Amino acid sequence: xxxxxxxxxxxxxxxxxxxxxxxxxxxxxxxxxxxxxxxxxxxxxxxxxxxxxxxxxxxxxxxxxxxxxxxxxxxxxxxxxxxxxxxxxxxxxxxxxxxxxxxxxxxxxxxxxxxxxxxxxxxxxxxxxxxxxxxxxxxxxxxxxxxxxxxxxxxxxxxxxxxxxxxxxxxxxxxxxx
Numbered sequence: 001x002x003x004x005x006x007x008x009x010x011x012x013x014x015x016x017x018x019x020x021x022x023x024x025x026x027x028x029x030x031x032x033x034x035x036x037x038x039x040x041x042x043x044x045x046x047x048x049x050x051x052x053x054x055x056x057x058x059x060x061x062x063x064x065x066x067x068x069x070x071x072x073x074x075x076x077x078x079x080x081x082x083x084x085x086x087x088x089x090x091x092x093x094x095x096x097x098x099x100x101x102x103x104x105x106x107x108x109x110x111x112x113x114x115x116x117x118x119x120x121x122x123x124x125x126x127x128x129x130x131x132x133x134x135x136x137x138x139x140x141x142x143x144x145x146x147x148x149x150x151x152x153x154x155x156x157x158x159x160x161x162x163x164x165x166x167x168x169x170x171x172x173x174x175x176x177x178x
Contacts, residue, residue, distance in 0.1 A: 014062040029056035032103035072108040
């Protein structure tokens with residue numbers, strides 16, 4: 001965790017973010033505004049903040065997320081409207097009203113909605129590489145691919161919601177995959 005010493009419009013300059021990398025997402029200030037590291041020079045980190053920076057000041061915290069700006073893909077994505085950091089505007093409006101509250105978060109995909117999944121592999125099959133095809137989400141025709149998985153991992157097919165793990169299993173040497 002670091003702190004920032006300069007704010008100029010959407011640009012924040014922070015120090016103390018050892019280990020942070022270029023294009024890494026950070027949360028800025030007490031409100032946790034979304035930002036991205038756009039320059040690293042001599043221990044100073046220039047951060048592009050994607051929300052209004054009014055009201056934040058020097059000395060407030062900057063927290064590294066350890067990950068670049070990413071988007072979540074899956075069933076239900078086409079039924080919502082998102083802002084530039086993939087916050088679902090319909091859910092934010094339902095929770096906060098007509099204006100997006102700075103630092104507000106909501107998962108891009110509905111974690112409670114259930115989807116029918118037609119697997120093309122069965123439990124115990126080995127998936128040889130990340131990006132391997134697991135099956136199709138019924139009625140949507142979205143292909144479900146393996147993500148965050150070591151090569152040669154046995155799969156366990158789980159039916160249900162988006163947030164459930166599809167790639168849980170064992171590595172080729174028998175160790176449990178998390």
